[in-house]
Amino acid sequence: MDKQAVREKIWTQLEKEKLGRFPFPLKNRIPNFKGAEQAAKIVASMPEYKSANVVKVNPDAPQLPIRTKVLIDGKILLMPTPRLKSGFIMVKPEWVPKGEERKAASLKHMNTFGKEISLDQLPTIDFIVVGSVAVHRDGRRIGKGEGYADREYAIIRELGQPSVPVVTTVHSIQLVEDDFPIDPYDLTVDWIATEKELIKTNTPYSKPERIIWEQVSEEEKEQMPILKEIWAMLYKRS
8 A cells, every 4th residue: 555545544534533633634744633642641651761861752733742741851852843944943941931841842832942953953862752644563654745754863863863762652543554665764663652552663674874865856955954954064074
């Protein structure tokens, strides 16, 4: 089954069974789901999360509960800006007044409480949470189709960041058994947290270790200035 067919199936199921939540429509986005708070609690119980100091989380609605928890737990929150237009936003817990953690972790207010950081200011990331439209128990995931999570991971690896645990939070209905293709640039997950359980994928698929520059167009570099910045940092030093 191709990836888009799987996406369409999941979006339709979530709508049909009324398991989705604001923002609507669910289609063409990482869908918010009922039970996102329970999935976040499961992630927060992981030893890998507990020992982390810096946690990178995508800025989509279903991951708001885990972003909030990161700040409540006194950890540094790192969020990519939407469409990676400006790289990353860092929010330190000491910058957030007590009780304002959810607001600070929201897409709308992350710039107010946090600050944009340059690539050379990026702290060492200890734990990564990503959103998904669908995910297989073997660690293959499908995003909304624009490749941002894949590229973000490739970017941090290209910058010399270590390989760290990657978990996704989804509704259990987003777990699929469909056999869909995986590409070299696709990010796989080590854990899946649903509203019910934590699944260790023991994924046999490797994660991207660098940006596949041959597949990055000049237009993409213009749309995503961070790519141009990395290219300059890594390949134009001589």
